[in-house]
Every structure is written in C-alpha cells, then in structure tokens.
Amino acid sequence: MNQTNTSETINMGHGSGGELTRKLIDQLIFKAFDNPYLNDKHDGSIVNVKGKIAISTDSFVISPIFFKGGNIGELAVNGTVNDVAMCGAIPKFLSLAFIIEEGFNYNELVDIIESIKNTAKRCGVLIITGDTKVVEKGKGDKIFINTTGFGEVHPNAAINSRNIKVGDKIIVNNNIAQHGIAIMSQREGLQFESDIVSDTTNLNLITQDLLDTFGTKIHFFRDPTRGGLGSVLHEIATDCSLGIDIFEKNLPIDKQVAAACEMLGLDPLYVANEGVFLTIADQHIANDVVSSINKFDNGKNATILGEITEMHPNKVVLHSSVGGKRIVSPLVGEQLPRIC
Amino acid sequence: MNQTNTSETINMGHGSGGELTRKLIDQLIFKAFDNPYLNDKHDGSIVNVKGKIAISTDSFVISPIFFKGGNIGELAVNGTVNDVAMCGAIPKFLSLAFIIEEGFNYNELVDIIESIKNTAKRCGVLIITGDTKVVEKGKGDKIFINTTGFGEVHPNAAINSRNIKVGDKIIVNNNIAQHGIAIMSQREGLQFESDIVSDTTNLNLITQDLLDTFGTKIHFFRDPTRGGLGSVLHEIATDCSLGIDIFEKNLPIDKQVAAACEMLGLDPLYVANEGVFLTIADQHIANDVVSSINKFDNGKNATILGEITEMHPNKVVLHSSVGGKRIVSPLVGEQLPRIC
Numbered sequence: 001m002n003q004t005n006t007s008e009t010i011n012m013g014h015g016s017g018g019e020l021t022r023k024l025i026d027q028l029i030f031k032a033f034d035n036p037y038l039n040d041k042h043d044g045s046i047v048n049v050k051g052k053i054a055i056s057t058d059s060f061v062i063s064p065i066f067f068k069g070g071n072i073g074e075l076a077v078n079g080t081v082n083d084v085a086m087c088g089a090i091p092k093f094l095s096l097a098f099i100i101e102e103g104f105n106y107n108e109l110v111d112i113i114e115s116i117k118n119t120a121k122r123c124g125v126l127i128i129t130g131d132t133k134v135v136e137k138g139k140g141d142k143i144f145i146n147t148t149g150f151g152e153v154h155p156n157a158a159i160n161s162r163n164i165k166v167g168d169k170i171i172v173n174n175n176i177a178q179h180g181i182a183i184m185s186q187r188e189g190l191q192f193e194s195d196i197v198s199d200t201t202n203l204n205l206i207t208q209d210l211l212d213t214f215g216t217k218i219h220f221f222r223d224p225t226r227g228g229l230g231s232v233l234h235e236i237a238t239d240c241s242l243g244i245d246i247f248e249k250n251l252p253i254d255k256q257v258a259a260a261c262e263m264l265g266l267d268p269l270y271v272a273n274e275g276v277f278l279t280i281a282d283q284h285i286a287n288d289v290v291s292s293i294n295k296f297d298n299g300k301n302a303t304i305l306g307e308i309t310e311m312h313p314n315k316v317v318l319h320s321s322v323g324g325k326r327i328v329s330p331l332v333g334e335q336l337p338r339i340c
Numbered sequence: 341m342n343q344t345n346t347s348e349t350i351n352m353g354h355g356s357g358g359e360l361t362r363k364l365i366d367q368l369i370f371k372a373f374d375n376p377y378l379n380d381k382h383d384g385s386i387v388n389v390k391g392k393i394a395i396s397t398d399s400f401v402i403s404p405i406f407f408k409g410g411n412i413g414e415l416a417v418n419g420t421v422n423d424v425a426m427c428g429a430i431p432k433f434l435s436l437a438f439i440i441e442e443g444f445n446y447n448e449l450v451d452i453i454e455s456i457k458n459t460a461k462r463c464g465v466l467i468i469t470g471d472t473k474v475v476e477k478g479k480g481d482k483i484f485i486n487t488t489g490f491g492e493v494h495p496n497a498a499i500n501s502r503n504i505k506v507g508d509k510i511i512v513n514n515n516i517a518q519h520g521i522a523i524m525s526q527r528e529g530l531q532f533e534s535d536i537v538s539d540t541t542n543l544n545l546i547t548q549d550l551l552d553t554f555g556t557k558i559h560f561f562r563d564p565t566r567g568g569l570g571s572v573l574h575e576i577a578t579d580c581s582l583g584i585d586i587f588e589k590n591l592p593i594d595k596q597v598a599a600a601c602e603m604l605g606l607d608p609l610y611v612a613n614e615g616v617f618l619t620i621a622d623q624h625i626a627n628d629v630v631s632s633i634n635k636f637d638n639g640k641n642a643t644i645l646g647e648i649t650e651m652h653p654n655k656v657v658l659h660s661s662v663g664g665k666r667i668v669s670p671l672v673g674e675q676l677p678r679i680c
Contacts, residue, residue, distance in 0.1 A: 011673075017566025018610075018671030022575070040500070043423040043562065044396025046493055049389060056384025057435035057488055061473045083383040095397035095488050099439070131486075133401045135678060141479040146471075148397055148435050148488035153386055160380070222383065226357025235362070270358075331358030333351075338475060 010104040015134030028110065029130060032117045037093075037128040045128040047093055052153035054089035056080055059146040063338045065112070068182050069197030070274075072145055073112035077119035078202045078274065079225065079340060080149040085204035086221040086277065088157030088211060091123060095148045097131040101140035112143065123202040125149070154208065156215035161239040163219040168308040169286035170244065171279040173206065173299045174199060175252045176229050180271035181260045183339055192263075196256055199275030201298050210279060213292055220280035223273070225340055227331050230269035232278070233316045234330040244316040246306030246328070269318075270331045272339040280308065350444040355474030368450065369470060372457045377433075377468040385468040387433055392493035394429035396420055399486040403678045405452070408522050409537030410614075412485055413452035417459040418542045418614065419565065419680060420489040425544035426561040426617065428497030428551060431463060435488045437471040441480035452483065463542040465489070494548065496555035501579040503559040508648040509626035510584065511619040513546065513639045514539060515592045516569050520611035521600045523679055532603075536596055539615035541638050550619060553632055560620035563613070565680055567671045570609035572618070573656045574670040584656040586646030586668070609658075610671045612679040620648065 013020040030038060037045040058080050065072040077094065084091040096116065100109070120127055178199040185194045203223065210218055224232035237244045253268055261268045275298050281289050286304055293299035316328035353360040370378060377385040398420050405412040417434065424431040436456065440449070460467055518539040525534045543563065550558055564572035577584045593608055601608045615638050621629050626644050633639035656668035 012677040013673035015566075015677065016671060016673060016675065017568075017612075018571050018673065018675075020673060021567070022670065042499075042501075043426040044394045044429075044489070046392050046394050046427060046429075048391070049393050051388070051390075052386050053389050053393075054384045054386050055433065055435060055469050055490065057437045057469055057486070058471045059437045059439050059473045059486060061439060061475050063479075086383040087386060089384075089386075093395065095395060097397045097399045097486050097488075099399050099401060099484055129395055129397055131398045133399045133678075135401050135481060135484075138478065139403075139481040141475060144439055144475075144484070146397070146399060146437050146486040146488075148437075148486075149384070150395065150490075159382075161382075226355075227361070228357075231358050272357075330362065331356060333353035333356060333358065333360060335356065335358075337352040337355065338473075 008106055010100050010102065010106060010109065010134055012102055012134050015132060021132060024132060028113060032113045033127040035126050037126060047128060049152060054084050054087035054151045054153055056083035057146065057148040058083060059144060060340055061144050061338050062340050063141060064186055065142050067186055067198055070200040071112060071115050072143060073115035074119045075200050075274065075340060076145040076147045077116055077123060078200050080147040081123045081125060082203045082223050084149040084151040085207040086223055088159035088221065089151030089153045090208055091125045091149050091151040091204050093128045093150045094120065094125050095129045096127050097146040099133050099135060099140055099144040101142050102134055102137045104142055123204055154211040156211050158216040159221055161220060161236060164240040164242060164280050164308055166242060166308055166310045167283045168219055168280050169283050169304050170306045171281060171286060171289050171302060172252060172276060172305045173293050173302045174276050175254045175301050176273055176276055177253060177257050177261060177268035177271035179274040180336055180339055181257050184336055194256060194260060196260065199273060201275035203277050206293055206296050206299055210289060210292055214281065214285055214289065217282040217285050218279060221277055223277040225274060226272055228270040228272055230328045231331045233328060237316050238314050241313050243309040243312040244306060245309050245319060246316065247319045248321045250303050250305050252301040252303055266335065269328060270335050348446055350440050350442065350446060350449065350474055352442055352474050355472060361472060364472060368453060372453045373467040375466050377466060387468060389492060394424050394427035394491045394493055396423035397486065397488040398423060399484060400680060401484050401678050402680050403481060404526055405482055407526050407538055410540040411452060411455050412483060413455040414459045415540050415614065415680060416485040416487045417456055417463060418540050420487040421463045421465060422543045422563050424489040424491040425547040426563055428499030428561065429491030429493045430548055431465045431489050431491040431544050433468045433490045434460065434465050435469045436467050437486040439473050439475060439480055439484040441482050442474055442477045444482055463544055494551040496551050498556040499561055501560060501576060504580040504582060504620050504648055506582060506648055506650045507623045508559055508620050509623050509644050510646045511621065511626060511629050511642060512592060512616060512645045513633050513642045514616050515594045515641050516613055516616055517593060517597050517601060517608035517611035519614040520676055520679055521597050524676055534596060534600060536600065539613060541615035543615065543617050546633055546636050546639055550629060550632055554621065554625055554629065557622040557625050558619060561617055563617040565614060566612055568610040568612055570668045571671045573668060577656050578654050581653050583649040583652040584646060585649050585659060586656065587659045588661045590643050590645050592641040592643055606675065609668060610675050
C-alpha cells in the first residue's frame with residue numbers, strides 16, 4: 001500500500017486519524033486558518049463568550065461543487081454565517097467538517113479551503129475547530145461540508161416570529177431565484193447557456209447595520225434558501241399565525257433569470273437563493289430600512305415586497321401584476337435537489 | 341411523482357426545504373428533541389452561556405450504522421460529548437445534521453433518532469438546532485451525521501498539553517480496542533463470530549467528577565478514537581515535546597479482543613476506541629484518580645498505563661511484558677476505514 005503519494009488525491013488514510021490525517025490537517029488546514037484557537041490542537045477549541053449566543057448548523061451537499069459565482073466552500077461559510085445573522089446575532093466562530101470521497105482531487109480541496117479562508121475573512125469569523133472523514137469511492141459525492149456557526153446576539157436585537165405585527169412590512173434585499181438558476185444551468189443533463197451567477201454572499205454586515213440603526217423595530221429576519229421565497233413566507237405566516245400579502249410588481253427578479261424560469265417551467269418563488277434575505281419591520285421605518293440596505297453592494301435592489309395582515313391567517317397571498325390573486329402554497333416535494 | 345408516501349423511505353423531497361422537510365422535522369425531529377430552544381423554529385437557536393466555552397465538531401460515517409453495542413446515532417452523541425469533555429468542559433448543547441441517502445428506510449431513521457434522544461438524555465445535553473439534507477441513491481451511504489457540541493469549561497479545569505509535566509502518570513479508564521474489533525467483526529467480507537461489543541459510551545460524567553475532585557492537578561484528557569491509543573499517545577508526546585513510557589503489562593485488554601487482534605494481524609494499539617480516555621495527572625494523585633474512575637461502570641478496569649519522561653522527547657516507548665522495548669510510531673495509513 002503506497003501511502004506516500006498524498007499530492008494528487010485523497011485516500012482512505014487521510015481519514016484514519018493517523019499520520020496522513022495529521023499531515024493533511026497540519027499542512028493544509030491549520031496553515032490556512034491559522035489562529036490561536038485552532039492551534040491548540042485539542043479535540044475542540046475554547047472560546048470566550050458572554051450573553052446570548054446564536055448557534056446554527058448546516059451541511060452542504062451541492063452539486064456541482066464549483067459553480068458560476070462560487071463553490072461549496074464559499075457557500076458553506078456564507079450559508080451558516082447568514083443563518084446566525086438571521087437570528088439577530090453577530091457571527092464570530094465556525095466549526096468546519098469535511099466528508100470527502102476517496103479519490104477526490106487534492107488540488108480541488110486546496111482551492112475549496114482557500115475559498116473558505118477568504119470568505120471567513122470577509123465575514124469576520126474564525127474557523128476554530130474541525131473534522132475530516134473519508135468515505136470509499138461511490139459512498140459519497142466528492143465532498144460534503146458541515147459548518148456550525150456561533151454568534152453573539154446583537155444587544156439591540158429582538159428577532160422572533162412572535163414579534164411580527166399586523167401592518168409590518170416585508171423587505172427583500174435583492175433579486176430572487178439567482179442561485180437556483182445558476183446551479184441548474186450547470187447541472188448535468190440540463191446545461192444551458194447563461195451568464196447567470198449564484199448570488200452567494202454574506203449578509204451579516206447588512207443585518208448588523210440594520211440592528212445598529214433600528215434595534216427592536218426590526219421584528220424578523222429570514223433568508224429564503226432551499227424551498228425559495230414561497231416556502232419561507234408560508235413558514236413565517238404559519239409561525240406567527242398571521243397572513244402575508246406580497247405584490248408581484250415588487251418582486252425583484254433579473255430578466256434573464258425570469259426568462260430561464262419560464263423556459264424551465266419553474267416558479268421563481270420556489271427557486272433557491274443564497275444572498276437574499278427578508279426583513280420584517282415596523283411599517284413606519286420600512287422606507288428607511290430600504291435606504292439602509294441600498295447602501296450595500298448586495299442591497300441595491302432592495303424593495304418592500306409585501307406586508308403582514310390579519311386577513312387570511314397562516315396564508316400567503318400573491319397579488320399579481322394584472323390584478324389577480326393566488327395563494328402561495330409551500331413547496332411539497334423537490335424542485336431541484338442538492339442546491340446547497 | 342407520488343410525494344405522499346413518506347412512511348417507508350426517505351426521498352429527495354425530504355431534503356428540499358419544502359413541505360416534506362417541514363413535516364419530517366415537525367413530526368419526527370422536533371417531537372423527539374422537544375425543548376424550548378429547538379421549538380423557536382428559527383434558522384438557529386439562542387442559548388445563554390457565560391465564560392469559556394469548549395466547541396467540538398465531528399462527522400460520523402461509520403459502517404455498518406447499526407452494530408453490536410450501539411448505532412451511528414448513539415455514537416454521534418457520545419463522540420462529540422466526549423470531545424467536549426476532553427477539553428475539561430461540561431457538555432450542554434449539541435447541533436445535529438443529517439446527510440441521508442435517498443431510499444433510506446424511514447423506520448431506521450426513527451430508531452436512530454430515538455437512540456440520539458436517549459443518549460443525549462444520559463449525557464445531560466440538549467439538541468438545540470439541526471439540518472437535514474438528502475442526496476441521490478449512490479451518492480452517499482445510508483446516513484452520515486454531524487454533531488457539534490458546546491460545553492462550559494469546568495471552573496477548576498486547566499486541561500492543556502502545555503501543563504503536562506515530567507513524572508505525570510497516564511491513566512486509562514477501560515479496556516482498549518473494543519470498538520474497532522466489534523465493528524470489524526460485522527464488516528462485510530470480514531464477519532467473524534464474537535461476543536465483542538462496541539464500548540461507545542459517554543465519558544463526561546467521569547471527567548466532571550475528576551475535575552470536581554482534583555482540579556488543576558489533572559493536566560490533560562484525551563480519548564483515543566480513530567488511530568487508537570498508539571496514534572494519540574504519539575500526538576501527545578509531540579504536542580508537549582516530552583517522552584512517554586507505557587507498560588504492556590498494564591495495558592487493559594479483553595482476552596477475546598486480544599485474540600481477535602492476533603487472528604486479524606492487528607496491533608491493538610492502533611484499533612479504535614469509543615469509551616476509552618486517558619487522564620494525564622500529577623503523579624501524587626495518580627492512585628486516587630484510578631480509585632475515582634473505578635467508581636463508574638465504564639471505569640472498572642482503570643489503571644496507570646505509563647508516565648511522562650524527559651528521556652526520548654516526542655517519542656512513545658512501549659516496555660513489553662517480556663522486558664523488551666519498542667518505539668510506538670503513529671499509524672500512517674488506514675487500519676479500518678469508517679470506524680466512526
């Protein structure tokens with residue numbers, strides 16, 4: 001058994017917990033994420049925190065792992081950072097766990113780790129603990145990544161579906177359906193020519209700014225990833241036992257994305273997003289929230305999408321551009337598997 | 341596409357983020373792990389903590405998922421709880437993330453979740469946030485589980501390889517090589533008759549008791565899982581830049597396990613454990629540490645295995661029962677893949 005050639009592909013020995021695992025961790029992972037927490041090399045890391053801590057976990061199984069606008073590593077950082085941010089918290093630390101399929105290209109792992117490093121830096125989070133497992137060829141799919149994130153809840157935050165009130169406005173920061181269509185355009189058996197790129201990005205800087213400025217007048221945040229805007233709005237309506245009205249004319253969507261949805265027979269309301277989030281805020285600050293979000297690169301298309309109503313509790317109603325209405329049901333099965 | 345029959349197998353829709361995902365989470369997961377943190381149904385959970393927090397993450401890819409003495413769910417709780425405990429912390433919370441292969445038996449998932457619930461209860465930890473992804477048949481292997489654990493560092497703890505001193509004793513709590521041999525006896529193509537069961541268990545109650553009693557005189561904890569005792573001792577020697585002497589006559593091992601190792605040509609020093617941990621403590625309390633560990637069910641075989649020496653820094657030397665010496669090198673490649 002030749003265990004010395006580690007430069008080309010990942011083999012089962014990299015997941016054994018022995019010398020190859022140690023080398024992989026020392027030479028690749030610790031080097032990339034150099035920080036005092038990680039360098040203790042213990043079974044875990046010790047951090048100092050105080051007060052309310054938001055914790056969120058996500059596994060990323062996207063296919064393909066490299067796509068227009070990003071890769072699985074970038075997604076794994078942004079996705080969990082955003083989930084922590086949606087709790088009204090300031091993300092601080094991430095754990096990072098890889099499940100790698102035997103035979104995976106070592107250089108692709110290097111690229112993914114480089115991407116994780118840069119994304120974490122942009123988000124302002126540290127990778128403080130991790131794990132690497134290897135499974136036999138055909139028992140995984142290249143690489144799966146789990147990240148778990150920890151953040152300190154913003155002192156001014158009161159983000160809770162129980163705080164959503166009738167009359168509150170729903171603000172969206174950016175064009176929808178971008179990520180799902182970008183992935184779909186590259187998916188095997190479905191490829192089509194397009195310039196559409198994933199919108200994967202970190203949203204924590206915007207949410208922090210909104211909480212700094214508006215505090216408890218921000219009632220709720222949520223990022224509609226898997227299941228899309230439609231599923232998430234339905235969840236919110238159910239959770240707060242109120243109704244939601246949204247207006248098609250206000251739905252921000254790129255023309256090319258809308259055309260692709262039409263071509264594929266997809267409702268953009270159910271297509272996954274990665275850089276989109278909803279703010280539900282007191283109606284009196286809604287326009288100011290839009291202006292605040294507009295200051296950010298990924299907030300240029302911010303708009304008021306709809307509002308909370310006491311009519312039709314637990315239901316989401318879409319008011320179409322031509323005057324009709326329809327109920328937005330949750331997505332039942334799958335629209336596109338392994339989108340994140 | 342028939343999406344209504346959810347009672348038999350997991351399908352891609354369960355990972356879509358839509359209605360099927362929601363049902364799976366509400367009916368199975370929230371029901372099992374009912375607690376106020378989880379029930380907020382947000383993107384993450386918010387907990388109150390203070391001081392130093394230990395964080396550890398692990399993905400579990402063991403095959404087979406049900407084995408003598410446990411299953412992947414029990415392992416995923418114990419494994420991460422133990423890693424947090426090895427940091428000198430009291431485990432409090434776990435995140436839980438599933439990557440499920442399409443077609444996985446729903447009832448097996450129910451059994452695994454039941455097991456996670458019971459194990460978490462025994463450990464005294466709450467499952468506070470989670471994630472479920474589904475991958476196509478042939479792109480995973482039944483189920484992979486990631487858990488990330490959080491614990492409050494014990495106020496009396498000073499667990500750090502830098503605190504290990506010459507003369508310190510190394511105490512082991514239980515028989516080694518049990519888990520690896522149990523899994524191996526059930527591994528396809530390798531099955532053999534044996535009564536050997538995995539030693540998977542939680543160690544946090546013992547480590548907490550030791551810190552309560554001996555405080556900073558406990559210098560280090562570590563559980564030798566993947567890579568076995570040999571690899572972990574080598575890591576410790578390297579990390580503290582000191583030498584380690586261990587004595588074969590003190591190595592606790594079950595006769596049946598020793599016989600299986602001989603039959604399979606395996607060195608028990610490199611066979612994985614799940615319920616074994618090392619305590620490195622001031623030499624003057626070593627016997628009292630053994631007595632303390634003996635009080636626990638999984639500490640009946642506790643013994644002083646060896647000691648820290650200034651001779652041969654960075655090296656582990658095994659003194660054999662018949663008088664010889666040999667250097668214990670780290671495991672290089674794999675001994676048995678997917679052992680945890």
